[in-house]
Amino acid sequence: MAAANFSVYVFTGSEIHWRQAKTFTGDAAALRTLLSGLTGFLISESLLIAAALFTAHPIHLFSGGVLHVLAWPFRWGTSHLHPHVEPWLHGLKQAQPLPDPRLYEQIYLHDGYLDESGEDEEGDNLLAPLGAHTNSVSENRRTTDRWIPRVFVLAFVFLAVTLRCLRPSDPVLKSPVDLSGLPSLQYNYLDFNTSLRSPTSWDWMPKHPGAGFEDWKVMHKDKDPLHYSPLKNPLDISNLQKPVLESIRGVLDDGSVKIKHVVLLKLESARADTFPLRKDSFLYDRIAETYDNDKIPRDVERFLSNLTRTAEFLTGLDSGFSHNDSLRAERLHNLDLHSEESHWYIVWSGTAVLNKQPGIASNASRTDDFTKWPWHSIWMQSVTDRYDDQNKLTPALGFHDMKTKEIIESPRAKHYPVTSEEVNYYGYADTELRQYIRDAIDDTERDHERLFLAHLTGTTHHPWGLPNNTYESILGSENSHNKDLNKYLNAVGFQDKWLAGIIDILEEKGVANETLFVIAGDHGLSLPNDGGITPYDNPHVGSFAVPIVLAHPQLPALEISAPVLSNQIVPSILDLLIESKSIPSRSTKAAKDILSLYEGQSLIRPLIQEQDGIQDWQFTVMNTGGSWLAVRSIAKPQFRLVIPLVNDVEWRFSDLSIDPQELKPVVRFNLVDLAVVIRKRYDDEVLHWLYDAAYVSNWWVEQNWKRYGFHPKGH
Known part of the structure; x- marks a missing residue:
């Protein structure tokens, strides 16, 4: 367990939460994840x-000496009580009935029969490690029989x-926060x-x-409602x-x-x-600092x-690099955003309802509309x-x-068969899905269906394995973190070419x-910042900031x-389908009703930062969940608070x-100590933001516990 803790901390920058270890025992994929760290463990x-x-x-001698001192009061007490207790015990012994003469009789011996010092040394020899000499044990005992070691050890134990x-x-906490x-x-x-x-x-x-x-049914009167209502x-x-x-x-x-089809790509470990x-x-400066004079070679x-280049094309953003060619001169226009999020999944169950609305053609009456x-x-993945x-x-999820x-x-x-080898402990390169994407488009077009394709990348x-291990040297120095960053950047480049392949x-x-x-990215990665190779229990902002892009040629x-x-x-997506009239009029009402149930604001309308004195709070559950919660508000996005949901991790505040890059976040083990530091560095407005964030987060967590029927121990 010590080796596991040590290796995980060195290679991931986080500690093991053993209470979560049970989730790995019956999961073959999780065991492969663990085995990826086998070298570090060994x-x-x-x-x-x-x-x-x-x-x-x-260590054995030292520990034995401490135990010898701790045993001294008991030995002293026994030696002084024994002369008073021994006659009474002897009398009880004589009052016992005589044993059966056919049995062997035990011979009573008084304590003086054994020499006390010899007994101690013999016992110490039995406990001594292999190869220890009796004289070293005896010398250790003579040292611990002195008054100074006795006073020091006993005083320390008494104080503790x-x-x-x-x-x-x-x-006993009555609330999750x-x-x-x-x-x-x-x-x-x-x-x-x-x-x-x-x-x-x-x-x-x-x-x-x-x-x-499934929960869309009339609740029994004797049960609490579990359906969310904005x-x-x-x-x-x-x-x-x-x-x-x-x-x-x-x-x-x-x-x-x-909008006939929707292709949603969830990019693994995509930093904004x-x-x-x-x-x-x-990130560019991080690469430059690995070279002499912070100058990247030509x-x-x-x-x-x-x-x-594909990301440039999709976002329409100027990267600042000069290009000699024009990759896709026509721009695929877009809404380009930056998000803070951990692992997330797209719930597209609404298609099941929209397919059952009046006006949706059956197989026998499909039209060109x-x-x-x-x-x-x-x-797909x-x-x-x-x-x-x-x-x-x-x-x-549908x-x-x-x-x-x-x-x-x-x-x-x-x-x-699959034409390539696995690139990591989860599976194959994303490009193995090329033919399946072609098939999906062909099948839906042939059957007059609309495709909603969700694709999770994995490379x-x-x-960060690549087919045939084809890596370019991007960073100058080659320490362990730089090697990982070099592989990650190469994988980013591979993924960018794969996105171009999907567009093709x-x-x-x-x-x-x-x-x-x-x-959209599923989560970020703090690798360029602190060397973290996983967002597991890593509250750094680099683990959260991801891109979001909605792109359409028009x-x-x-x-x-x-x-x-x-x-x-x-x-x-629903708002775009409604406003672009890409769903039939009879389905529009259903789509609008479903749209009203979602918690997030629509990205194609002005975002409201604060309303009636209440800020728009944004919560992110951190991988693997149950340990930390990140919170910020759209009204004051520069402030970021990470809240512990267990008692062995820290509160964390940063002013971005x-x-x-969160080089010096304020980290404390309780809210009071954190507030003391914030009060010294900032004005009361920031302090009240801190209190508001903690209070609304507590309410939000409680509501989600009720919503999903979660009842943790102690609450």
């Missing part, structure tokens, strides 16, 4: 064993016991309020709506009453934007500053300029979906047609002009710099306006 184990060979004997008795017991020491502030809009109610009843709702709507959520701020952004309103009104990589950014500069075609949802029971989660590692490597797969996951497929099939392209380019969350993606 090295740690070897170092510990080697150290033990040299330290076991002195006294302080432990005086230490206040840990309070430890608010001990929080001033008595009024939060009337939250107190005794709940965001849960019985499901809304709509006349368009089918009798059997399908996946995602109307009952005091923190909910909706911008659906706002007009569509002026820059895109015209093309939506005149019918220029046609890699989409695209920009010159003179933090050939490396040329390689970097082409590393994320794609708005009347039913939706077909497909999930070339890596395993067995990790953390994802294969059970994906169908619950995806029943899946192409995963286990399916494409089956002999029954259409394009069997940019640790250890859409153009090849003639559907690019009618496809909404949605891209959407004018627009960059939204306000902070957003990934839970705003589906509301924005003065410390964008």
